[in-house]
Each structure stands twice: as C-alpha cells, then as structure tokens.
Amino acid sequence: MHKLEDNRAWLLVVPVFALVAFNAVIPLMTVVNYSLQDIFGPGQRVFIGVEWFREVLRDLTIQASFLRQVAFSALVLAIQIPLGIAIALLLPRVGWKSSLAIILIAIPLLVPFNVVGTIWQVYARPDIGFLGRGVNAIGIDYNYTASAVSAWITLLLMDTWHWTPLVILLAFAGLCSIPEPYYQAARIDGASRWAVFRHIELPKLRGVLTIAILLRFMDSFMIYTEPFVVTGGGPGSSTTFLSVRLVNMAVGQFDLGPAAAFSLIYFLVILLFSYVFYTILKMNEGEP
Amino acid sequence: MAEITISGLRHSYDGDLSDPSRLALKGIDHVWRDGGAYALLGPSGCGKSSMLNIISGLIRPTAGRILFDGRDVTDLRPEERNIAQVFQFPVLYDTMTVQENLAFPLRNRKIAPAAIARRVAEVAEMLDLGPLLKRRASRLGAAEKQKISLGRGLVREDVAAILFDEPLTVIDPQVKFDLRRKLKLVHETLKLTLVYVTHDQSEALTFADQVVVMSDGEVVQAGTPEELYERPAHAFVGRFIGSPGMNFLPCRFEEGEIRFTGGRLSAPGLRRLAGQEGLSLGLRPQALQPATAPTGVEAEMMGLEDRGHYRIADVAMGAVRLKMRLAEGVTAPQGRFPVAFRPASTLVFAGDRLVGDLADAQA
Numbered sequence: 001m002h003k004l005e006d007n008r009a010w011l012l013v014v015p016v017f018a019l020v021a022f023n024a025v026i027p028l029m030t031v032v033n034y035s036l037q038d039i040f041g042p043g044q045r046v047f048i049g050v051e052w053f054r055e056v057l058r059d060l061t062i063q064a065s066f067l068r069q070v071a072f073s074a075l076v077l078a079i080q081i082p083l084g085i086a087i088a089l090l091l092p093r094v095g096w097k098s099s100l101a102i103i104l105i106a107i108p109l110l111v112p113f114n115v116v117g118t119i120w121q122v123y124a125r126p127d128i129g130f131l132g133r134g135v136n137a138i139g140i141d142y143n144y145t146a147s148a149v150s151a152w153i154t155l156l157l158m159d160t161w162h163w164t165p166l167v168i169l170l171a172f173a174g175l176c177s178i179p180e181p182y183y184q185a186a187r188i189d190g191a192s193r194w195a196v197f198r199h200i201e202l203p204k205l206r207g208v209l210t211i212a213i214l215l216r217f218m219d220s221f222m223i224y225t226e227p228f229v230v231t232g233g234g235p236g237s238s239t240t241f242l243s244v245r246l247v248n249m250a251v252g253q254f255d256l257g258p259a260a261a262f263s264l265i266y267f268l269v270i271l272l273f274s275y276v277f278y279t280i281l282k283m284n285e286g287e288p
Numbered sequence: 289m290a291e292i293t294i295s296g297l298r299h300s301y302d303g304d305l306s307d308p309s310r311l312a313l314k315g316i317d318h319v320w321r322d323g324g325a326y327a328l329l330g331p332s333g334c335g336k337s338s339m340l341n342i343i344s345g346l347i348r349p350t351a352g353r354i355l356f357d358g359r360d361v362t363d364l365r366p367e368e369r370n371i372a373q374v375f376q377f378p379v380l381y382d383t384m385t386v387q388e389n390l391a392f393p394l395r396n397r398k399i400a401p402a403a404i405a406r407r408v409a410e411v412a413e414m415l416d417l418g419p420l421l422k423r424r425a426s427r428l429g430a431a432e433k434q435k436i437s438l439g440r441g442l443v444r445e446d447v448a449a450i451l452f453d454e455p456l457t458v459i460d461p462q463v464k465f466d467l468r469r470k471l472k473l474v475h476e477t478l479k480l481t482l483v484y485v486t487h488d489q490s491e492a493l494t495f496a497d498q499v500v501v502m503s504d505g506e507v508v509q510a511g512t513p514e515e516l517y518e519r520p521a522h523a524f525v526g527r528f529i530g531s532p533g534m535n536f537l538p539c540r541f542e543e544g545e546i547r548f549t550g551g552r553l554s555a556p557g558l559r560r561l562a563g564q565e566g567l568s569l570g571l572r573p574q575a576l577q578p579a580t581a582p583t584g585v586e587a588e589m590m591g592l593e594d595r596g597h598y599r600i601a602d603v604a605m606g607a608v609r610l611k612m613r614l615a616e617g618v619t620a621p622q623g624r625f626p627v628a629f630r631p632a633s634t635l636v637f638a639g640d641r642l643v644g645d646l647a648d649a650q651a
Contacts, residue, residue, distance in 0.1 A: 179377065181375040181376070181377065181379050182379050184341070184346050184366075184373070184375070184379075185373070185375065185379040185437070185440070187346065187365070187366045187367060188344060188346075188366045188367060188371060188372070188373050188393075188441070189367070189392055189393040189396060189440060190367035190393055190396040190397055191392070191396050192396065195392075195396065199381040199383060199384065199392075200381065203381075203382045203383045204382075
C-alpha cells in the first residue's frame with residue numbers, strides 16, 4: 001500500500017498535546033523548576049542543580065519516614081489482601097443475601113477520608129471513645145496519642161476498615177466470573193476445598209488481585225489525611241509518613257525547593273514500586 | 289464399567305414436586321446398558337444436562353433412585369461415583385502442566401506417585417497427549433484441552449461411565465471429526481458406558497448405538513438411529529430428527545379410508561381409529577414422491593431448494609405445506625401434480641403417538 005506523508009497531519013494531534021501539557025507536563029515541570037532552584041523571594045532565585053535532591057536523600061527524618069511508609073504499605077497489603085479474599089469467599093454468590101452483604105460491605109468506601117479519620121479519632125480515644133475505653137476497660141493499656149504501637153494499630157485498623165471492602169468487591173467480582181463447570185469438575189476430581197482455592201479460584205483471581213494490590217499499594221503509600229487527622233504524625237514522629245513529612249516541609253516550613261525535590265522522588269518511588277509489582281504479577285500469566 | 293439404572297426420577301430445582309408442569313425432569317425410568325454408547329438428544333432446556341448431572345452426582349434428584357450395577361448411588365457424592373464428565377467448555381487447571389492436570393484426580397485420592405505416573409502415561413498415550421505432557425495446559429488448543437478434560441476422567445482405573453455434555457461445541461469443524469473418532473475409539477477400547485449429551489442430531493446419530501430423545505423433561509423415545517428415523521414413536525422425534533424433519537398431515541379416518549385435504553388413501557386395517565380426533569400422517573420428505581400417473585392425491589409445487597446432491601421441494605396440499613425430498617434424476621414437477629406415498633414409510637399418529645403405518649393398514 002502506498003503510504004501518504006503529509007506533515008500537516010501533526011496539526012491534528014496538537015489539541016491532545018495541548019491538553020496533556022496543561023494537564024500534566026506544565027504542573028510537573030513547575031515542580032521540576034522549583035526543585036532545581038533556591039528561591040528567596042519573587043525574582044530572587046539561584047540555580048543550584050541537584051543540591052535539593054542530595055539534601056532530601058540525605059535527610060535522616062525523611063529516610064525514617066520512608067522506612068515507616070514501606071512498613072505501613074507492607075502491613076496493609078499483608079492484612080487486607082488475604083482478609084479481602086477470605087471474606088469474598090465467605091459471601092453468598094446469589095440472591096438477596098448477596099446483594100445485602102455487598103451493600104453493607106461497600107459502605108466504608110463511601111465515607112470521605114477526613115471523616116474516616118475523625119470517626120476513628122473519636123472512636124479510639126481512651127477517654128471517651130467506645131473502642132478506646134473498651135480496650136482499656138479489659139485491662140489493655142491503649143492510647144494512640146501516647147504509644148507508638150497503639151497509634152500504628154489504630155491506623156492499620158482504620159485503614160483495614162476503610163479499604164478492605166475494595167479488595168472484597170474486586171475478589172468477589174472475580175469469584176463470580178468463574179464458570180460453574182470448574183467447581184463441578186473439581187468435585188468429580190475429588191479436589192479438597194483448599195485445592196479448589198489453590199488451583200481454580202486463586203489463578204482465576206489473578207487479574208483482579210493485580211488491580212487490588214496495585215491500588216492498595218499506591219493508596220497506602222500516599223496516605224495522608226487519616227494519620228493527619230488521627231495522630232497528626234505522632235506520638236513523636238512514629239506516624240509521620242512520607243506525605244505528612246512532605247506537607248510539613250512544603251506548607252509548614254515553606255521550603256519549596258526541597259519539597260519539590262522530595263515530591264519528585266516520592267512520585268518516582270511509587271512509579272517504580274508499582275512497575276515492579278505489576279511486572280511480578282504479570283509474570284507467568286496463565287492466559288496467552 | 290457399569291449398568292446405570294434410573295428409576296422414578298423426578299427433579300425440580302426448587303425442590304417442589306407439586307406442580308408437574310414446572311419440573312425439570314418429569315418421571316424418567318431408563319437403563320443405560322453396560323458398555324453402551326448412548327446419545328442423549330433434545331432441544332435446549334429439555335432437561336438433558338440435568339439428567340447428566342444427576343447421573344454424575346452433581347445434582348441430587350428431588351425424587352427417584354440412581355443405581356450403578358444395582359448398587360444405589362443416589363446419595364453418593366460425585367467423587368465417590370467414579371464418573372468421568374467432560375463439559376461443554378474445556379475445564380482445566382490453568383496453572384498446571386498437562387501432566388499435572390491428568391494426575392490431579394489421582395493425587396486427590398492419595399495414590400502412590402509411581403502408580404500415578406504409570407496411569408498418566410497410559411492415558412496420555414491413548415489420547416495422543418504424550419508430546420504435550422510438559423506443556424502448560426492453558427496454552428493448548430480447544431481440542432487438546434477437551435482431551436485433557438476427558439483424560440482427567442479416564443486416569444481413574446475404576447471409572448464406571450463417561451459423560452459428555454456437548455463436548456464439541458467449541459471445537460473447530462475440521463477437528464471435530466477427528467476428536468469424535470478418538471472418543472469412539474476410546475469407548476471401544478475401554479468398553480465404558482458412555483452418555484453423550486447433544487442437541488445436534490447428526491452428532492448423536494453418528495456417535496451412538498442408542499439415542500435417547502428427551503423433550504420437556506421426559507424421555508420420548510430411546511432406540512437406534514434407524515428406529516428413530518424410520519419409526520419415531522412420537523411426533524416430536526419425527527420433527528426433531530431429520531433435516532428437514534418429518535411432515536405431518538392432519539387427517540381423519542372415514543369409511544376405510546384416510547382422508548385429508550388434498551386426497552384420500554385406502555387403509556382398511558386402521559378401522560380402530562374410526563372417529564378418533566387428532567390423527568395425522570407422518571411422512572419423511574423422501575416418503576413422498578411425484579408420481580407419473582394420478583394417485584388420488586394432488587399437491588401444488590411452491591418452491592425448490594437445492595441442497596447440493598439433493599433437492600427439497602416445498603409443496604402445498606390444501607392448507608398444509610410439506611417438504612418433499614426429490615430423488616436424484618427426478619425432474620421437479622410444476623404446478624399441480626400427483627403424489628405417491630411409500631406405504632411402509634407413511635406413519636399414522638394419533639395424538640402425537642405412533643399407532644401404525646399404511647403398509648400394515650392396507651394389508
């Protein structure tokens with residue numbers, strides 16, 4: 001076939017370029033711009049190269065926040081993914097009970113982030129909160145404003161309450177799409193419940209679990225609102241996650257240069273981790 | 289190997305037997321002879337898959353018993369019944385190799401690894417899966433996948449019967465023939481009782497020694513392909529089998545004759561039908577032929593359909609339209625023409641049930 005060449009065709013993609021530019025490239029480049037300069041005031045700026053990046057990477061509090069963040073995301077995934085699958089397996093697949101269960105389970109997903117934080121902030125208070133008072137009443141010392149362990153437990157509980165429903169819904173949808181003959185064949189083959197899960201359900205859930213893991217990782221790695229509302233990053237800096245630290249730096253201290261460098265590194269880390277997860281999960285994919 | 293006896297089988301998916309019209313299976317008694325190749329034929333929704341799932345134990349019937357060689361298995365679970373079942377779509381364990389797939393039912397039964405390896409090799413050999421054993425099952429073609437599904441049933445040495453639920457639906461037409469031959473070969477080698485569910489009559493007729501025709505939750509006829517074709521016991525079988533199906537011509541019996549719009553035929557032997565309502569003549573398209581001399585029956589040519597090596601004439605006899613298969617070399621008639629009936633192939637139905645044919649009626 002004869003191929004037409006006409007450079008005017010580029011004009012047709014200009015709108016898309018413009019949209020992407022205003023939507024993504026220009027804001028991002030602004031941040032890049034800040035990250036490479038030391039800004040003293042309007043009109044007073046010095047180009048300093050990668051100095052802010054060096055400083056951010058060397059900052060011990062940021063390193064500590066990063067490790068905290070990795071630990072938090074790892075715990076979130078380790079708790080919520082198996083729990084979500086387990087609950088999805090227990091749900092009835094058809095009928096009004098199924099619909100009712102799904103509606104009830106989905107409710108936490110509809111609560112705004114800062115409301116979730118406020119709910120738990122009150123719920124877990126050792127002096128007036130139902131949970132906090134209850135736990136203390138049975139003799140366990142629990143106070144999220146005083147103990148780092150209590151603070152972490154509170155945040156993990158809250159995040160699990162808030163986001164496990166997402167994993168449940170995805171896993172449930174995956175389970176519902178498995179055709180009945182798979183279960184019938186497994187019964188004829190004499191497969192145990194575990195074998196059915198291991199060899200039929202889990203492989204068929206692979207696609208939705210990839211999505212669930214990526215979403216849960218990205219969200220938990222960027223968590224800000226809930227720790228900000230519940231613990232404010234404390235006690236001490238025990239719940240100062242990356243975004244809490246970043247906001248302190250950018251808005252609290254108004255250090256725009258380091259904050260911009262921090263943001264870019266933060267973004268690249270999430271991108272890298274997500275890519276690694278995706279690659280691992282797509283490896284040995286069953287279907288061609 | 290087993291003889292499968294079904295007695296008094298009734299099934300309702302909501303467990304309520306009080307309304308017979310809503311039953312999925314409405315009272316079935318049937319014996320599947322040991323080693324027989326059966327096709328279970330019927331339109332979608334007639335209950336054939338329910339029947340199959342009841343034999344394999346996936347469904348527990350609301351009422352009735354299932355016996356394997358006289359032993360009551362109604363309450364046994366599928367894995368205790370030694371049944372191999374192949375479904376419409378290939379069912380495989382995606383993460384496993386072909387070998388692991390075949391070994392899976394044996395592993396679940398805690399059989400020694402050496403015995404598993406030997407059985408898997410035997411079955412793979414029989415189904416020509418040998419070269420594929422190390423491959424991932426999920427990457428194979430539909431025909432191979434169905435063979436693996438079958439193989440998983442066959443690895444168990446005590447298999448009593450193989451049940452197929454429309455196993456060739458997703459197979460390409462060219463491969464279908466090979467696979468069907470392979471299935472027949474396996475059946476002949478192992479002498480297993482084989483039940484093959486299909487709604488495709490040509491598949492049923494070429495595959496089975498015995499065809500069981502179901503309609504609306506009931507077995508309407510069981511017989512050899514020839515019997516079903518030549519002497520359908522029920523009008524449904526006549527219409528369902530054959531392409532085009534049997535013609536039905538409403539008629540009355542009066543004064544020693546069968547009378548219908550368009551003509552009359554002498555049939556003194558059918559006097560017992562005198563005055564009965566709901567009579568009809570059942571005629572295969574090739575039982576009707578244009579005659580050269582007047583026969584007392586006339587039809588009008590409405591159209592001709594060329595089907596390659598034969599032609600189907602669409603003819604009108606009064607208000608009734610009939611299909612007539614013209615023999616090779618016969619010139620297609622035009623306008624009104626006399627029609628000849630082959631007496632032995634002219635069946636008489638009363639209320640949809642076969643009551644006789646014109647050959648013995650005229651004798």
